[in-house]
Amino acid sequence: MSLRPYLTAFGLQWKIGLRYRIAVVAGLVAQMWFGAVTLMAYASVYHAAPDVQAPLSLRQAMTYTWIQQSLFTLLPLGCLPAIGDAARTGAIVYDLLRPVDMWNWWLSASLARLLGNAVPRAVLLACVAGPLAMLVGLGAWSLAGPASLISAALALLSITLGALLSATIVMWWNILTARTLSPLGSYAVGTPLAVLLSGMLLPLPLYPDWIRPFLLAQPFAGITDIPIRIYLGTPIPGGVATGLGLQIFWLTALTLLGRLWMRQTVNRLEVQGA
Amino acid sequence: MPDMTQSPSRTLSGPGLYRRMAGASIVAQLRYPGTFVIQAIGNFVTTLLSFFGIWSLFHRFGSIAGWDIGTVAVLYGLVNVAFAVAETLGRGFEVFGGEYVRTGSFDRLLLRPRSTLLLLLGHELRLRPIGRFLQGLFVLVAGLWLAPHVQWSAALVLPWAIAGGAAMFLGVLIGQAALCFITVEGLEVVNVLTYGGVEAGQYPLTMFGRWLRRFITFVLPLAAVCYYPTLFSLAHPDPLGMPTWIGALSPAAGFAFLGIMILVWNRAVAGYVSSGS
Numbered sequence: 405m406s407l408r409p410y411l412t413a414f415g416l417q418w419k420i421g422l423r424y425r426i427a428v429v430a431g432l433v434a435q436m437w438f439g440a441v442t443l444m445a446y447a448s449v450y451h452a453a454p455d456v457q458a459p460l461s462l463r464q465a466m467t468y469t470w471i472q473q474s475l476f477t478l479l480p481l482g483c484l485p486a487i488g489d490a491a492r493t494g495a496i497v498y499d500l501l502r503p504v505d506m507w508n509w510w511l512s513a514s515l516a517r518l519l520g521n522a523v524p525r526a527v528l529l530a531c532v533a534g535p536l537a538m539l540v541g542l543g544a545w546s547l548a549g550p551a552s553l554i555s556a557a558l559a560l561l562s563i564t565l566g567a568l569l570s571a572t573i574v575m576w577w578n579i580l581t582a583r584t585l586s587p588l589g590s591y592a593v594g595t596p597l598a599v600l601l602s603g604m605l606l607p608l609p610l611y612p613d614w615i616r617p618f619l620l621a622q623p624f625a626g627i628t629d630i631p632i633r634i635y636l637g638t639p640i641p642g643g644v645a646t647g648l649g650l651q652i653f654w655l656t657a658l659t660l661l662g663r664l665w666m667r668q669t670v671n672r673l674e675v676q677g678a
Numbered sequence: 679m680p681d682m683t684q685s686p687s688r689t690l691s692g693p694g695l696y697r698r699m700a701g702a703s704i705v706a707q708l709r710y711p712g713t714f715v716i717q718a719i720g721n722f723v724t725t726l727l728s729f730f731g732i733w734s735l736f737h738r739f740g741s742i743a744g745w746d747i748g749t750v751a752v753l754y755g756l757v758n759v760a761f762a763v764a765e766t767l768g769r770g771f772e773v774f775g776g777e778y779v780r781t782g783s784f785d786r787l788l789l790r791p792r793s794t795l796l797l798l799l800g801h802e803l804r805l806r807p808i809g810r811f812l813q814g815l816f817v818l819v820a821g822l823w824l825a826p827h828v829q830w831s832a833a834l835v836l837p838w839a840i841a842g843g844a845a846m847f848l849g850v851l852i853g854q855a856a857l858c859f860i861t862v863e864g865l866e867v868v869n870v871l872t873y874g875g876v877e878a879g880q881y882p883l884t885m886f887g888r889w890l891r892r893f894i895t896f897v898l899p900l901a902a903v904c905y906y907p908t909l910f911s912l913a914h915p916d917p918l919g920m921p922t923w924i925g926a927l928s929p930a931a932g933f934a935f936l937g938i939m940i941l942v943w944n945r946a947v948a949g950y951v952s953s954g955s
Binding site for chain 2: 430433438440444445448451452456458588589593595596599600605606610611612
C-alpha cells in the first residue's frame with residue numbers, strides 16, 4: 405500500500421490553511437484580545453483571594469490560557485469544510501470511488517487542515533506572548549517556559565498525540581456530516597463540546613474538584629489539556645504516564661469505533677444531487 | 679400562503695415593509711424545524727456552559743475578585759440578552775461583506791426606494807439567538823434572586839439597559855458592515871467588539887487594567903450599558919468612585935453610539951463604488 409495519496413491529501417489541506425495570511429493576523433488579534441480579557445479576569449480573581457490554594461498558580465493559569473488560545477484552531481470544532489461541501493452537493497461519491505482507504509484519506513486531510521491552521525497561529529502567538537511580551541516589560545503576563553527540558557520533550561510528544569486525537573474526533577464529525585448530509589449539525593454539537601471539554605473556556609484543573617476526574621478522563625482533555633499539564637509540570641493523578649496512556653487509549657478506541665461507524669454509514673449512504 | 683402578494687397600487691410604509699420581510703424570514707427558518715431546534719439548543723447550551731465556567735471560578739475562589747455571584751450573574755445576563763437582540767436584528771449587516779458587497783448585489787438594494795438600513799435589517803430576522811436570549815434571561819433572573827439589595831427601579835433600568843446594549847451591538851454590526859465598503863470581505867477582527875465585547879461585558883469593570891477599562895467605557899460604551907446600570911439596579915457602590923445614579927442615564931450612550939455608526943454608514947454608502955458583476 406502506497407502512502408502517496410494520503411500525503412497528497414495532507415499537502416493540499418496544509419496549503420489551504422497557509423493560504424489565508426490575513427486571516428492568521430486577524431485571528432491573532434482576536435486571540436490576543438480574548439487572552440488579555442481572560443488573563444486580567446484571572447489575575448484579579450487570584451489577587452482577591454490570596455489564601456485559596458488553587459491547583460494552578462496564577463502564572464500557570466496564564467500560561468495555560470496563552471497555549472490554549474494559540475491552539476484554538478487545533479480543536480475539533482466541526483467537520484472538514486471540504487467534506488461538508490461534498491455532502492451537500494453529492495460530490496461525496498467521488499471519495500467513495502477512490503481506490504484508497506477512506507478513513508486514512510479523510511484523516512490525513514483533516515489532520516493537515518488542523519495543523520495548517522494551528523501551526524502558524526501557534527508560532528506567531530507564542531512569539532508575541534512569550535519573548536515579545538518579556539521585551540516590552542509585560543513579563544508577569546507572558547507565556548512561561550516549560551517546567552523542565554524533559555517535560556518540554558514529553559509535552560511535544562503529547563501534543564502530537566493530541567493533534568492526532570483531534571483529527572480523529574473531526575473524523576467523527578465527518579461521518580456525522582456524511583450521515584445527515586449537512587455540516588451544520590457537526591458544528592452545533594462539536595463547537596460547544598470542544599470549547600468546554602478541552603479547557604478552552606476555563607482550565608480543566610480549575611473546575612470544582614468533584615468533576616475533575618471526569619474531565620481528565622474524557623477524550624477532549626487529550627487534545628490540549630494533557631499536553632499543557634505536562635508542559636507546566638502540574639501533577640496528573642498517576643503521573644505523565646496516565647496522561648499519555650489516556651491519549652493513546654482514546655486514539656485507539658475512537659479509531660476502531662469510528663471505522664466501524666464509517667463502514668456502516670458508507671453502506672447505507674444515500675447521496676443527493678446529480 | 680395568505681397575504682404574500684400585494685396589489686401594486688398600495689405602497690407599504692417602512693414598518694409595514696419590515697414586518698413583511700421579517701415574517702417571510704421567520705417562515706423560511708421554520709421550514710426546517712429540526713435544524714432550528716438543534717441550533718437553538720446548541721446556542722442555549724454553549725452560552726449556559728460559559729456561565730458554568732464563571733461559576734466554577736466563583737466556587738473555587740469564593741468570589742469573583744470580591745464581587746458576589748449575584749452581581750456577576752446580572753452583568754452576564756444583561757450583556758448576553760442585549761447581544762442576542764442585536765444578533766437577531768442585525769444578521770444582514772453581519773453577512774454584508776460576503777453577500778452584498780463582494781457579489782455586487784448591494785447595487786440592487788440601492789435601486790429600491792427605501793433606506794438601505796431598513797432593507798438590510800429585513801435581510802433576516804434571525805431566530806437562532808433565542809437560545810442565548812433565554813439563557814441570558816435565566817441567568818439574569820437568577821442573579822436578581824441571589825443579589826442583595828435589588829432595587830425596585832431595576833424593573834425599569836434593566837430593560838432600558840438591554841435596549842441600550844442592543845443598540846450598541848447593532849451599532850457595532852453596522853460599523854462592521856460599513857467597513858466592508860473598504861475591505862470587501864468581512865473582517866473577523868470586528869468579532870473582538872461583538873463576541874469579545876460580550877466576553878468583557880460579563881465581568882465587572884474593576885477587574886480590568888486601565889487601558890481596557892478606558893476602551894470599553896469611552897470607545898465602545900460597554901460599561902455604560904452593562905456595568906453602571908447593574909450597579910444602579912443592585913444599589914452597589916462603584917469601587918472606581920462614579921456616583922451610582924449615573925447607571926440610570928448611561929444606557930443612552932448605547933443609542934448615541936448607534937447614531938454615530940448610522941452617520942458613518944450614510945457617509946460610507948455615499949462613497950460606494952460597486953465591485954461590478
